[in-house]
Amino acid sequence: MKIDVVKVAKLANLPLSKEEEEKYAKQLSQILDYMEKLNQADTLGVEATSSVTGLSNVMREDETEVCIPIKKGFYVTKGVFQDE
Amino acid sequence: MLQKEYFKMNDLTLIEAIRALREKKFSSVEITKAYLDRIKKINPKINAYLTVCEDEALKAAERADKLRDLPLLGVPFSMKDIYSTEGIRTTAGSKVLDKYIPPYNATVYQKLIDAGAVLLGKTNCDAWGHGASTENSDFGVVKNPWNLEYVAGGSSGGSAAALASDMTIFEIGEDTGGSIRLPSSFCSTFGLKVTYGRVSRYGAIAYASSLDSMGPMGKSVEDLSLILSVIAGKDERDATSSYNKVPDYAAGLKKSIKNLKIGLPREFYGSGLDGEVKDKIEKAVNVLEGQGAEIVDVSIPSTEYGIATYYIIAPSETSSNLARYDGIRFGNGREVFGDEAKRRIMLGTYALSSGYYDEYYLKAQKVRTLVRKDFEKAFTKCDVILAPVSPTPPFKIGEKINDPLSMYLVDVYTVLVNLAGIPSLALPCGFSKTGLPIGMQIIGPQFSESLILNAGYQYEKATNWRKEKPKL
Numbered sequence A: 001m002k003i004d005v006v007k008v009a010k011l012a013n014l015p016l017s018k019e020e021e022e023k024y025a026k027q028l029s030q031i032l033d034y035m036e037k038l039n040q041a042d043t044l045g046v047e048a049t050s051s052v053t054g055l056s057n058v059m060r061e062d063e064t065e066v067c068i069p070i071k072k073g074f075y076v077t078k079g080v081f082q083d084e
Numbered sequence B: 001m002l003q004k005e006y007f008k009m010n011d012l013t014l015i016e017a018i019r020a021l022r023e024k025k026f027s028s029v030e031i032t033k034a035y036l037d038r039i040k041k042i043n044p045k046i047n048a049y050l051t052v053c054e055d056e057a058l059k060a061a062e063r064a065d066k067l068r069d070l071p072l073l074g075v076p077f078s079m080k081d082i083y084s085t086e087g088i089r090t091t092a093g094s095k096v097l098d099k100y101i102p103p104y105n106a107t108v109y110q111k112l113i114d115a116g117a118v119l120l121g122k123t124n125c126d127a128w129g130h131g132a133s134t135e136n137s138d139f140g141v142v143k144n145p146w147n148l149e150y151v152a153g154g155s156s157g158g159s160a161a162a163l164a165s166d167m168t169i170f171e172i173g174e175d176t177g178g179s180i181r182l183p184s185s186f187c188s189t190f191g192l193k194v195t196y197g198r199v200s201r202y203g204a205i206a207y208a209s210s211l212d213s214m215g216p217m218g219k220s221v222e223d224l225s226l227i228l229s230v231i232a233g234k235d236e237r238d239a240t241s242s243y244n245k246v247p248d249y250a251a252g253l254k255k256s257i258k259n260l261k262i263g264l265p266r267e268f269y270g271s272g273l274d275g276e277v278k279d280k281i282e283k284a285v286n287v288l289e290g291q292g293a294e295i296v297d298v299s300i301p302s303t304e305y306g307i308a309t310y311y312i313i314a315p316s317e318t319s320s321n322l323a324r325y326d327g328i329r330f331g332n333g334r335e336v337f338g339d340e341a342k343r344r345i346m347l348g349t350y351a352l353s354s355g356y357y358d359e360y361y362l363k364a365q366k367v368r369t370l371v372r373k374d375f376e377k378a379f380t381k382c383d384v385i386l387a388p389v390s391p392t393p394p395f396k397i398g399e400k401i402n403d404p405l406s407m408y409l410v411d412v413y414t415v416l417v418n419l420a421g422i423p424s425l426a427l428p429c430g431f432s433k434t435g436l437p438i439g440m441q442i443i444g445p446q447f448s449e450s451l452i453l454n455a456g457y458q459y460e461k462a463t464n465w466r467k468e469k470p471k472l
Helices: A005-011 A018-040 B003-010 B014-022 B028-046 B054-066 B107-114 B157-164 B181-187 B221-231 B275-290 B301-324 B339-352 B358-378 B404-411 B415-420 B449-463
Strands: B049-052 B076-080 B118-123 B147-151 B171-175 B190-193 B213-218 B261-265 B294-298 B384-388 B424-431 B437-443
Touching: A005 A018, A005 B339, A018 B301, A018 B339, A018 B358, A018 B404, B003 B028, B014 B028, B014 B221, B028 B049, B028 B054, B028 B076, B028 B118, B049 B157, B054 B118, B076 B107, B076 B157, B107 B118, B107 B171, B107 B221, B118 B157, B157 B171, B157 B181, B157 B213, B171 B190, B181 B190, B181 B424, B181 B437, B190 B221, B190 B449, B213 B221, B221 B424, B221 B449, B261 B275, B275 B294, B275 B384, B275 B424, B275 B437, B275 B449, B301 B339, B301 B358, B301 B404, B301 B415, B339 B358, B358 B415, B384 B449, B424 B449, B437 B449
Parallel strands: B076 B118, B076 B171, B261 B294, B261 B384
Antiparallel strands: B049 B118, B171 B213, B190 B213, B190 B424, B384 B437, B424 B437
16 A cells, blocks of 8 residues: 555544545555656656746735724624534 | 516526616516525425525615616626635535534625625535535535436536526636536536636635636626626735736627637547547537637647646645634534545645655646646647547446546546636537537636637637526
8 A cells, every 4th residue: 555544644633434544545545556647747857836827925015904893802703603 | 477487587697687687677686586486496406506595685686676886786696605605604515514604705705795796595516626526515416407317517516507407697616626617518508717816715715725716607608707807806815816907808708719829739639538529629619710710739748647736736735725624613523524525635645744745746746837838838829729628528426436536537628727827718519419518618828818708709609509408
């Protein structure tokens, strides 16, 4: 197996059942085998792309604005969870 | 009101609905009710809507009937359930968020309601946008209105199915690796994946942040153009949104495409492409040539690396984005993630982990540069590129769900566009022998939305595939 599923699940904070561990080990190894393709691509001297439109260090005016209304010192929002 | 007149309202394009509302043929409340009725009748068969906000919609429609002069005043619409809508449940198709009600609005939603549009509800999708068939939705698969045994495509499957079955007038989808274009193609509707940064991502639940593109889906190219002019533009809350000026996209249509150079990338038309899809695109090429376009051969050599590159970069980013769902701030814990979300979190975590970062993530980012350069080079030889959206017509529900890699391969013609950050318009180009929709995409350089919309508009006028409707 290419991938240590138990270790990766721990890194990702994902609780997995034994069956899931086995299933994902098989499926992810198959997917990673496919990724081997990338080794054929010649990327010598090629820079990595992390952003496509060339924007960098985007700033806005350093001014505050009302984000969530404050009443009596508390942020006022509607309920975030529906009733059980 | 008679049932017959109701159906007429459900049949309208956005442009037609706006005109009829301005001419007072019916009120916003009347057309909103017509759509809510249609949803009640049709949605149980299709499962396109996850949440229908009837009360809010009727209130918004009543308000709209008292206002004047807004670009989308009184028009009912729906959104993929990844857009934060204040006070209205937003799930991203995942049970992790099954009871989450956002306390604020996504910029795209705010712009649409400011323009007078009326939200009918939120539509189904693969959880977190992970998928090509909506079979990864935690709330059940969306069925294709053209044949209920087939998938509607994904991840914005609910969006396209709602449009095809006339349960909405327009939709806002989201495209990270084909999620607007694939369902548009599978349901015979229109969808635009915009240039990265053209539309604000603020308030849209993130899948892969360097690829996510918000965009309109609708019933005609003209509809998409009008919506795009409303939703596009710089947003201080999304640092990656573009400062480029937003033109009046609808006014830019109706130009002749005489001498427009259309490139056909030879790698897209190889052995992996289904014969019927190829045949329909060849027919579309003939139509475009008949309108004066010039066809040129181009090459995107990195096509073969598209899937591998995308399925390293997107899961890496999603493993980071989904780390925030830890059961503390958003309700349910991480054990609630579905199968595909777990797989992508694992894949991304692995690709970013110490010892594997260079081999996978960094390598994929370098290949992403090759993809961008291939398109830049192709666009020195042609103005736009014409390509299939999917290698096959829609597939059957259940056909690929147990083989994740085969599902990933469906995205072969769409992911390259996201990796390059360029825009692409998906539009219908015919039907298979068994009556399933087939679509194509017109791809352009960055910020060339006007150009590809105009080319799509000319093709749509010459063919009228949009007049075809599924029997439900």
